[in-house]
Amino acid sequence: MATLALQGLHKRFGTVTALDGLDLELASGELVSLLGPSGCGKTTALRIVAGFEVATSGRVQVAGRDVTDVPANKRDMGMVFQAYSLFPNLTAAENVEFGLRVRRQAKAARAAKVAELLELVGLASAAGRYPYQLSGGQQQRIALARALAIEPSVLLLDEPLSALDAKVRVNLREEIRRIQLELGITTLYVTHDQEEALSISDRVAVMSQGRLEQVGTPAEVYRRPATPFVAEFVGTVNRLTVRVVDPAAGIVEHRGRRLETAEPLSLTAGAETRLLVRPEALVPSLAGADGTADGIGGRVVGTSFLGAVTRLWVDLGDGAVVAADVQSAAADAFTPGTAVALSIRPGAGRVLASDRSEADPVVAELPA
Amino acid sequence: MSAASATTAASAELATARLRPRRARAPLGEGRARVAKAVWLGLVSLYFVIPLAATAAFSLEGEHGSYTISAYTQILSSSAFSSAFLLSLRLAIETIVLAVVLVVPTAYWVRLRLPKLRPVMEALSFGPFVVSPVVLAVGVENVFRKAPSWFIGSPNILVVLYVVLSFPFLYRALDAGLRAIDVHTLTEAARSLGAGWALTLWRVILPNLRTAIISGALLAFAIVMGEFTIASLLLFNTFGVYIETVGMTAATGAAALALISFALTWLAMGGLVLVLGRAGGGKGSVARQVQIGVTR
Numbered sequence: 001m002a003t004l005a006l007q008g009l010h011k012r013f014g015t016v017t018a019l020d021g022l023d024l025e026l027a028s029g030e031l032v033s034l035l036g037p038s039g040c041g042k043t044t045a046l047r048i049v050a051g052f053e054v055a056t057s058g059r060v061q062v063a064g065r066d067v068t069d070v071p072a073n074k075r076d077m078g079m080v081f082q083a084y085s086l087f088p089n090l091t092a093a094e095n096v097e098f099g100l101r102v103r104r105q106a107k108a109a110r111a112a113k114v115a116e117l118l119e120l121v122g123l124a125s126a127a128g129r130y131p132y133q134l135s136g137g138q139q140q141r142i143a144l145a146r147a148l149a150i151e152p153s154v155l156l157l158d159e160p161l162s163a164l165d166a167k168v169r170v171n172l173r174e175e176i177r178r179i180q181l182e183l184g185i186t187t188l189y190v191t192h193d194q195e196e197a198l199s200i201s202d203r204v205a206v207m208s209q210g211r212l213e214q215v216g217t218p219a220e221v222y223r224r225p226a227t228p229f230v231a232e233f234v235g236t237v238n239r240l241t242v243r244v245v246d247p248a249a250g251i252v253e254h255r256g257r258r259l260e261t262a263e264p265l266s267l268t269a270g271a272e273t274r275l276l277v278r279p280e281a282l283v284p285s286l287a288g289a290d291g292t293a294d295g296i297g298g299r300v301v302g303t304s305f306l307g308a309v310t311r312l313w314v315d316l317g318d319g320a321v322v323a324a325d326v327q328s329a330a331a332d333a334f335t336p337g338t339a340v341a342l343s344i345r346p347g348a349g350r351v352l353a354s355d356r357s358e359a360d361p362v363v364a365e366l367p368a
Numbered sequence: 369m370s371a372a373s374a375t376t377a378a379s380a381e382l383a384t385a386r387l388r389p390r391r392a393r394a395p396l397g398e399g400r401a402r403v404a405k406a407v408w409l410g411l412v413s414l415y416f417v418i419p420l421a422a423t424a425a426f427s428l429e430g431e432h433g434s435y436t437i438s439a440y441t442q443i444l445s446s447s448a449f450s451s452a453f454l455l456s457l458r459l460a461i462e463t464i465v466l467a468v469v470l471v472v473p474t475a476y477w478v479r480l481r482l483p484k485l486r487p488v489m490e491a492l493s494f495g496p497f498v499v500s501p502v503v504l505a506v507g508v509e510n511v512f513r514k515a516p517s518w519f520i521g522s523p524n525i526l527v528v529l530y531v532v533l534s535f536p537f538l539y540r541a542l543d544a545g546l547r548a549i550d551v552h553t554l555t556e557a558a559r560s561l562g563a564g565w566a567l568t569l570w571r572v573i574l575p576n577l578r579t580a581i582i583s584g585a586l587l588a589f590a591i592v593m594g595e596f597t598i599a600s601l602l603l604f605n606t607f608g609v610y611i612e613t614v615g616m617t618a619a620t621g622a623a624a625l626a627l628i629s630f631a632l633t634w635l636a637m638g639g640l641v642l643v644l645g646r647a648g649g650g651k652g653s654v655a656r657q658v659q660i661g662v663t664r
C-alpha cells in the first residue's frame with residue numbers, strides 16, 4: 001500500500017476560501033477521518049486528492065510520488081461518493097467490473113475479481129441486480145466494491161453513509177472498517193459525524209474553515225482537544241469560568257471552590273480562564289436539606305434520556321446551564337427542580353492553552 | 369404569529385382527519401378510476417382513429433360507388449414514390465446521426481462544465497421556431513452559394529438545415545435526460561475508475577440518455593419525413609414534396625398516400641427504436657431504460 005500526503009493545500013472559489021493551507025500525512029494502511037462541520041472544506045480536500053478539483057496551491061503525493069498534475073483517471077484512487085453513484089444501466093456485477101474493463105483485463109480475471117469483491121461486501125447474491133433494485137446501503141456497498149476492484153493505492157470516501165438511516169449507518173461503518181483493515185488500504189474518510197469518525201479511524205483530523213484544528217487518535221482528540229473548536233465539535237463540553245490559583249499544580253478556583261485540572265498551566269496565578277469539562281466528568285449528587293453540598297451548586301432544569309446514561313441540564317444560577325451525565329438507573333432522583341451539587345472527577349477538567357473564543361460564561365446548550 | 373401557526377396546525381389536522389376515511393375507501397375509488405381511464409383512452413383513440421378510418425374509406429373509393437385498391441397499387445409501383453421516400457429516409461437518418469454526434473457531447477459538456485451557457489443554449493434552441501423555414505432556406509442558399517457543388521447541389525445541404533430544425537427537439541429531450549441523472553457524480557465515478565472522456569461519454573452517459581436520444585431522434589425523424597418548405601424551395605424531390613404534388617393532382621391517391629406514409633413512418637420509427645435501443649454498448653433494452661426512469 002501507499003502513503004498519502006496533502007501538502008499546503010489552498011483552494012479558492014472566487015472570493016470563498018475553501019482550503020486555507022491543509023497539511024496531512026497518512027501512513028501506509030492508515031484510516032484517517034477528515035472531520036468538520038458542513039462547509040469547512042472536507043469535500044474540496046478529498047476532490048483535490050482525487051484529481052477532480054485543482055488546488056490553487058499545494059501538492060498531493062502518493063507513496064512519495066507527486067500526483068498533483070496527474071489527471072483523475074490516471075491516479076488509481078478508489079472513490080466512494082456521498083450521492084448514489086452506481087451506473088444505472090449496469091448491474092451490480094457490471095458496476096464492479098467497470099474499472100477492470102477500462103483496464104482491459106482478461107474476462108476470466110475480471111469475473112474472478114468481481115466475485116471476490118461482491119463476496120467481500122457481502123452481496124454475492126445481488127450480482128445481477130440493477131441499482132434501482134438495491135437499497136441505499138446495498139448501493140454503497142457495491143460502490144465500495146467497485147472502488148476497490150481496481151486495487152487502488154488509496155481509498156477515498158466522502159460521507160458515504162450520510163444518505164442512509166441510522167441503523168444501516170452503524171452497520172456499514174463497521175463493515176467499511178473491517179474491509180479496510182482486511183485489505184490494509186490507506187484510506188481518507190470524510191465525515192461531519194464525530195461519532196462515526198471516532199469509531200472507525202486510526203486518526204481523526206478535525207477541520208474548521210479550511211484549516212486543520214487537530215490531528216490525533218480518537219482518544220486524543222476526545223480527551224485532549226487542542227482548541228475550543230475541537231472541544232465543542234467532538235462530543236459535548238461544558239465551559240466553566242475559573243481563576244488560576246496554582247499554575248504548577250494545575251489548581252483553579254470556581255466561585256471560591258478549588259478544582260484540580262489535568263495538567264500544569266502556563267497561566268499566571270490570578271488569571272481568569274475557562275475550564276472545559278465533559279458531561280461524563282461532571283458528577284451530580286443530591287444537595288443537602290439546607291441546599292448546600294460539597295460541589296458546584298445548581299438546579300436541574302431538564303433531562304434527556306440517552307440510553308445507558310441520562311443527561312441532566314443544570315442551571316448554575318446566573319443563567320449558565322451545564323450538562324452532567326448520570327447512569328440512567330440512578331436518574332429518577334434528579335427530576336427538574338431538584339437542587340444538586342456537581343463535582344468534577346479529579347483531573348478531568350482541562351484548560352486550553354490557546355483559548356481564543358468568545359465571552360464567558362459559556363456552557364453546553366439546552367437541547368432544542 | 370403563534371395564533372396563526374396554531375390555526376394552520378389545526379387546519380392541517382382537520383385536513384388529515386378528512387383524508388383518512390377516504391384513504392380507507394381507496395379500493396372502490398381505484399376501480400372507478402380505472403373505468404374513467406379506459407373511457408378517456410377510448411375517446412382519445414377515437415380522435416386518431418376516425419380521421420384515419422375516413423381517409424381509408426375515401427382512398428378505396430372507385431368510380432360509381434365501387435371499391436378499388438388501384439390508388440395504392442399505383443403509388444406503390446411508381447418510381448417517383450420510392451425514390452422520394454428513400455431520399456427522405458436517407459436524409460432523416462443522416463440528420464439524426466449528425467445531430468446526435470453534435471448535440472449529445474455539447475449538451476453533456478454544457479451541463480457538466482459550462483452551466484452558465486445553459487440559458488444561451490435554451491435561447492438558441494428557439495431559433496428554428498423564430499426564423500421561418502423560408503428565411504432559413506434563402507439565407508442558407510446565399511451563404512453556401514460559393515460552396516462546392518457536391519454540397520450545394522446535392523440533398524446533403526438539406527441535412528445541415530434539418531439538423532438546425534431538429535436541434536431544439538433533440539436538445540430539449542437531452543437536457544431533460546441529463547437532468548434525470550446525476551451527471552457530475554456518474555462522470556467522476558467513471559473517471560476515478562480510470563475512464564477517459566470519450567469512454568465516459570460512450571459507456572456511461574450515452575447509455576443512460578438512450579430514452580432521451582430516442583425521443584429526440586423520433587421527433588427529428590418526423591420533422592425530416594414531413595418537411596416541405598425548404599426542400600421545395602431548394603428544388604429537391606423529397607417525400608414531403610412528393611406528397612404535396614400528389615395531393616394537388618389526385619384526390620384518392622392523396623388519401624392513399626397519406627395512409628401509406630403513415631404506415632411507413634411508423635415502421636421506420638419502430639426500426640429506429642430497435643436500432644438505437646441496442647446502440648451505445650451494453651445489453652440494456654429500451655424497456656429497461658424506461659423502467660429505470662419510472663422507478664426514480
Ligand SMILES: Nc1ncnc2c1ncn2[C@@H]1O[C@H](COP(=O)(O)OP(=O)(O)O)[C@@H](O)[C@H]1O
Pocket residue numbers: 013016017018036037038039040041042043044045
Ligand atoms: N464548486 C464550487 N464553487 C464555489 N464554491 C464552492 C465549490 N465547492 C465548494 N465551495 C465552497 O467551498 C466551501 C467548502 O465546501 P466543501 O468542501 O464542499 O465543504 P464540506 O464538504 O466540508 O461540507 C464551502 O463554502 C462551499 O460553498
Ligand SMILES: [Mg+2]
Pocket residue numbers: 039042043044159
Ligand atoms: Mg462535503
